[in-house]
Amino acid sequence: MGRINVVVVSAACALLLAGCTSAPADPPGLTASPTASPTATPSPTEDGGVDDLSDPELGIVFEDIPELEGDAADVYNWIATYNKEYWRTMTTNTVSPAFAVLASAEVQARMQQIADKNASIQGTIGGVLHSSISNVVVDGDSATGMVCDDFREATFADPTKSYTPEEAGFGDRASVKITLARVPTEDRWTVATTTVEGTC
DSSP states (O other): HHHHHHHHHHHHHHHHHHSSOOOOOOOOOOOOOOOGGGGGGGOOTTOOOOOOOTTTTTEEEEEEEEEEOOHHHHHHHHHHHHHHHHHHHHHHHHOOOHHHHOOOOOHHHHHHHHHHHHHHOOOOEEEEEEEEEEEEETTTTTTEEEEEEEEEEEEOSSSSOOOTTTTTOOOOOOEEEEEEEGGGGGGGEEEEEEEEEEOO
């Protein structure tokens, strides 16, 4: 019976990783209410550089934050915000309202599938996600970046038991390629696609 549960949780995690930027959620029993407040989208920093969007309460830590300026800094901040809201979705099994601004319709639909799947198996993904963003490249109105997600402090559970990251299929750090498109009339970027590209 335990084996079946591990397989079920692993399947949810595999779907989660295939869907978008990998990012689990808060510990079991904790709640985080998603909000569509202005803080859900990046705002220019005073120096025009990157922001550290680590959120201990939510359970996400950004590491190896690079020094970037201009469009590259903006893209970094949008990717970080996206990853943060992805993690929020995993903590609640409810799609963050911020995705309406942050992501394409395709990505939003994928996030809904992931949240629905995790909720249907009563899966709980929690703990702390460690993320790093690198290789930010801007080419006109298109951009890409790589996210490396480390689940070493994440927790996984279903109604019968808890699982280690390794048991749940999250033993390796996930490498995710993010593509973005500029929305010129609104001075913002949107995540167009997310693709898991092995480990990092």
